[in-house]
Amino acid sequence: xxxxxxxxxxxxxxxxxxxxxxxxxxxxxxxxxxxxxxxxxxxxxxxxxxxxxxxxxxxxxxxxxxxxxxxxxxxxxxxxxxxxxxxxxxxxxxxxxxxxxxxxxxxxxxxxxxxxxxxxxxxxxxxxxxxxxxxxxxxxxxxxxxxxxxxxxxxxxxxxxxxxxxxxxxxxxxxxxxxxxxxxxxxxxxxxxxxxxxxxxxxxxxxxxxxxxxxxxxxxxxxxxxxxxxxxxxxxxxxxxxxxxxxxxxxxxxxxxxxxxxxxxxxxxxxxxxxxxxxxxxxxxxxxxxxxxxxxxxxxxxxxxxxxxxxxxxxxxxxxxxxxxxxxxxxxxxxxxxxxxxxxxxxxxxxxxxxxxxxxxxxxxxxxxxxxxxxxxxxxxxxxxxxxxxxxxxxxxxxxxxxxxxxxxxxxxxxxxxxxxxxxxxxxxxxxxxxxxxx
Amino acid sequence: xxxxxxxxxxxxxxxxxxxxxxxxxxxxxxxxxxxxxxxxxxxxxxxxxxxxxxxxxxxxxxxxxxxxxxxxxxxxxxxxxxxxxxxxxxxxxxxxxxxxxxxxxxxxxxxxxxxxxxxxxxxxxxxxxxxxxxxxxxxxxxxxxxxxxxxxxxxxxxxxxxxxxxxxxxxxxxxxxxxxxxxxxxxxxxxxxxxxxxxxxxxxxxxxxxxxxxxxxxxxxxxxxxxxxxxxxxxxxxxxxxxxxxxxxxxxxxxxxxxxxxxxxxxxxxxxxxxxxxxxxxxxxxxxxxxx
Numbered sequence: 001x002x003x004x005x006x007x008x009x010x011x012x013x014x015x016x017x018x019x020x021x022x023x024x025x026x027x028x029x030x031x032x033x034x035x036x037x038x039x040x041x042x043x044x045x046x047x048x049x050x051x052x053x054x055x056x057x058x059x060x061x062x063x064x065x066x067x068x069x070x071x072x073x074x075x076x077x078x079x080x081x082x083x084x085x086x087x088x089x090x091x092x093x094x095x096x097x098x099x100x101x102x103x104x105x106x107x108x109x110x111x112x113x114x115x116x117x118x119x120x121x122x123x124x125x126x127x128x129x130x131x132x133x134x135x136x137x138x139x140x141x142x143x144x145x146x147x148x149x150x151x152x153x154x155x156x157x158x159x160x161x162x163x164x165x166x167x168x169x170x171x172x173x174x175x176x177x178x179x180x181x182x183x184x185x186x187x188x189x190x191x192x193x194x195x196x197x198x199x200x201x202x203x204x205x206x207x208x209x210x211x212x213x214x215x216x217x218x219x220x221x222x223x224x225x226x227x228x229x230x231x232x233x234x235x236x237x238x239x240x241x242x243x244x245x246x247x248x249x250x251x252x253x254x255x256x257x258x259x260x261x262x263x264x265x266x267x268x269x270x271x272x273x274x275x276x277x278x279x280x281x282x283x284x285x286x287x288x289x290x291x292x293x294x295x296x297x298x299x300x301x302x303x304x305x306x307x308x309x310x311x312x313x314x315x316x317x318x319x320x321x322x323x324x325x326x327x328x329x330x331x332x333x334x335x336x337x338x339x340x341x342x343x344x345x346x347x348x349x350x351x352x353x354x355x356x357x358x359x360x361x362x363x364x365x366x367x368x369x370x371x372x373x374x375x376x377x378x379x380x381x382x383x384x385x386x387x388x389x390x391x392x393x394x395x396x397x398x399x400x401x402x403x404x405x406x407x408x409x410x411x412x413x414x415x416x417x418x419x420x421x422x423x424x425x426x427x428x429x430x431x432x433x434x435x436x437x438x439x
Numbered sequence: 440x441x442x443x444x445x446x447x448x449x450x451x452x453x454x455x456x457x458x459x460x461x462x463x464x465x466x467x468x469x470x471x472x473x474x475x476x477x478x479x480x481x482x483x484x485x486x487x488x489x490x491x492x493x494x495x496x497x498x499x500x501x502x503x504x505x506x507x508x509x510x511x512x513x514x515x516x517x518x519x520x521x522x523x524x525x526x527x528x529x530x531x532x533x534x535x536x537x538x539x540x541x542x543x544x545x546x547x548x549x550x551x552x553x554x555x556x557x558x559x560x561x562x563x564x565x566x567x568x569x570x571x572x573x574x575x576x577x578x579x580x581x582x583x584x585x586x587x588x589x590x591x592x593x594x595x596x597x598x599x600x601x602x603x604x605x606x607x608x609x610x611x612x613x614x615x616x617x618x619x620x621x622x623x624x625x626x627x628x629x630x631x632x633x634x635x636x637x638x639x640x641x642x643x644x645x646x647x648x649x650x651x652x653x654x655x656x657x658x659x660x661x662x663x664x665x666x667x668x669x670x671x672x673x674x675x676x677x678x679x680x681x682x683x684x685x686x687x688x689x690x691x692x693x694x695x696x697x698x699x700x701x702x703x704x705x706x707x708x709x710x711x712x713x714x715x716x717x718x719x720x721x722x723x724x725x726x727x728x729x730x731x
Contacts, residue, residue: 033690034689042520058676059676060675066689079587
């Protein structure tokens with residue numbers, strides 16, 4: 001009887017092992033995030049496999065934060081579950097420094113690495129060697145409704161300032177018709193509200209840390225920037241702004257509920273698509289507003305493909321990431337999906353294309369913003385870190401999220417800006433002390 | 440009391456009876472309305488998710504509306520992007536496999552705790568339950584390392600083992616409660632007739648507590664089906680069950696609400712149908728012994 005009982009278990013165990021070993025020798029497992037550009041890449045699997053019959057692609061698509069946690073566990077334990085990982089410009093240098101990523105120092109001439117935008121390339125390098133190849137990159141910029149601006153008799157400046165934005169928001173704010181003067185990120189998280197708030201602090205002249213890694217979160221500049229942000233959103237923002245992240249604001253803007261929105265350049269394609277956006281024909285673009293300094297006023301982020309050192313299919317993985325980030329790939333997407341869908345922000349040659357400039361009128365703003373966002377020089381006073389809207393140290397995920405929560409509570413009025421920044425300062429000091437940055 | 444009733448009292452009594460009936464009806468109606476309201480509130484998110492799965496992405500983020508022209512496009516898209524059936528098969532194997540394994544271990548354990556308790560039994564039970572109080576992420580790295588060394592990462596065997604361990608405390612506790620309700624005399628009678636421990640469990644204990652065992656099993660299947668932490672962290676592509684399938688359509692950048700809803704509807708459909716089919720069994724099991 002016991003044998004009988006055990007039979008299904010044995011069968012299950014056998015099933016498990018069969019499933020695990022059924023994979024072919026040169027199958028490469030790619031961990032990636034779920035967004036439009038990655039979905040297109042996944043849909044082109046057959047094109048790659050036809051060109052490289054000895055390589056099969058296996059996809060693991062996960063939500064950004066889940067993927068980050070999943071891949072961090074795997075790479076830190078050398079689990080070897082992934083051959084290609086989609087990582088951001090935050091992880092790339094940190095992981096490279098620890099020897100977790102294969103250095104990409106043998107790129108062939110035909111790959112044209114010099115064609116990659118310099119700021120993006122710098123962000124993915126460690127000791128001048130690329131450790132990940134950029135799949136797409138984004139900065140931040142301002143979107144606005146041309147029709148509402150015209151009605152209110154406002155003319156957009158070539159380089160708007162935050163003071164101007166505040167006065168325009170006041171004129172355009174029309175809660176009765178469900179139009180907020182301005183939409184900004186409020187949802188707490190290092191990659192949500194803090195991505196925006198960091199750029200605001202930068203342009204108000206502040207920085208996260210001084211050259212000795214002492215936090216400066218309760219400095220005058222932070223107070224000014226965060227008070228400005230809280231007042232602006234409370235006076236002219238949409239209801240419940242503290243729970244709005246990128247997606248929520250994208251939805252609000254595309255259904256016509258925001259007069260202005262400062263966020264990722266990657267939203268441009270979606271807002272410009274009449275099928276996804278009600279305001280496609282009234283969409284205006286402008287550079288991200290500035291205050292005291294243009295430095296760090298817009299962020300730089302890229303999603304890149306990297307090969308963990310624990311992979312045992314390094315060569316096949318290299319072939320794939322070179323293909324997916326090549327000039328040919330951009331052309332392939334343009335042919336199949338149209339120019340507005342090509343992965344933006346990585347190659348100079350994409351922006352040199354006349355067709356792209358014609359079909360994607362936002363292209364110029366995007367490339368200028370990316371070219372100017374320098375992760376090595378993002379604040380008025382010098383700082384010791386790499387990154388515009390983040391600080392390239394492993395502790396930043398938790399610091400950023402914690403500070404983000406405190407700023408969100410200032411936004412909802414639970415605490416004052418001063419209180420929020422004081423506790424953020426103390427919490428960050430503690431983390432930095434524990435990590436040995438300061439005594 | 441009835442013998443002393445006079446004729447005069449009869450209409451009053453009838454009126455009182457009517458009033459009592461009315462108030463009882465009113466109370467029943469109130470309870471029914473309350474019950475339905477609670478059920479509707481609980482079901483509403485699921486209903487909304489099913490509805491959103493039939494909308495276009497633009498409609499999914501527009502002002503909430505019940506009226507729209509339904510489309511199957513999302514179902515087509517999610518199926519084209521990720522094969523549903525591989526994920527669903529993995530879910531079936533790990534959910535039922537882990538439940539069988541858990542029952543196999545838990546029935547003898549609960550038997551010994553219920554009928555042959557020692558002074559440490561209570562402590563053992565509490566200790567077992569305390570393992571459920573630890574956030575799973577706390578043991579992620581050790582388990583990941585063990586799985587890596589044993590070659591269990593991304594295998595159905597590995598996931599089945601983890602789900603078994605995850606549900607074991609609850610399964611043992613529930614079975615222990617059901618077994619405790621069984622009069623010990625019945626087992627003693629069996630023993631007098633010369634039944635071995637195994638025969639006692641198989642021929643007496645299990646048939647007599649079958650509703651309890653069934654509802655425990657069903658609960659374990661549902662818990663395993665819905666588990667997402669371990670399934671996301673221990674699998675990549677070969678052994679990934681349905682929660683991983685849903686997670687692949689969630690995104691903080693880009694609008695995927697309609698596709699996410701379609702994928703979620705497909706992921707919960709089998710367990711929802713399973714739940715409906717076994718509803719009676721489950722309620723009977725959960726209330727088993729409650730009226731004694």
